[in-house]
Amino acid sequence: MRPGSRARLAALAALASLGACAGRPDPEQARTCRRALPTLVPAGARITVLRTGSGPQERSIRIDFAQEREGRTPLPRYAVCEFSGMSRTDLSGLTSDRGPIGGAALYLLKHYYLDTPDAALAEPGAG
Incomplete structure (x- = not known):
């Protein structure tokens, strides 16, 4: 991690916690x-979970x-x-800061990725 990156992440976490519900x-x-x-x-990017909320x-x-990214x-x-x-964990929509994930991509994500060992290994820790 580059110098100052930890401070930036701490600032991001603090900002995210301000909006906590x-x-x-x-x-x-x-x-x-x-x-x-x-x-x-993108492939190779690391994810740090800052906050999970409603x-x-x-x-x-x-x-x-x-x-x-490095x-x-x-x-x-x-x-x-x-x-x-339908069920507590039935994902019916996914939107990111870059927009919603379309129907076909959401279908593939749900049926061919989320419950795989690869998804379990790639899951970032809870923040």
């Missing part, structure tokens, strides 16, 4: 959402994270995962 998101929903994060960043809609959570300043990012009423 009351209540804790469901741990299984948070796990599902964290497993989707690696699909939102999302803007009912049955949604928001994860604020930093995207880190030789670059950490980039603040976020993802909002929405869950259907």
Whole structure:
């Protein structure tokens, strides 16, 4: 990590915590959402979860994270995962700071990635 990167991450975490909502998101929903994060960043980027909290809609959570790449300043990012009423962990929508994930990509993510060993290994730790 470059000098000053830790200070930047600490500042990002402090800013993210200012917007924290009351209540804790469901741990299984948070796990599902964290497993989707690696699909939102370039290959080789590291993810540091800064905050996990309630999302803007009912049955949604928001994860604020930093995207880190060698030789670059950490980039603040976020993802909002929405869950259907069908089951507690049925991901029904994924939006990042770069926009929503489309239907086909969401389908592939749900059915061919989230419950795999690769997703479990790539899951960033809870923040």
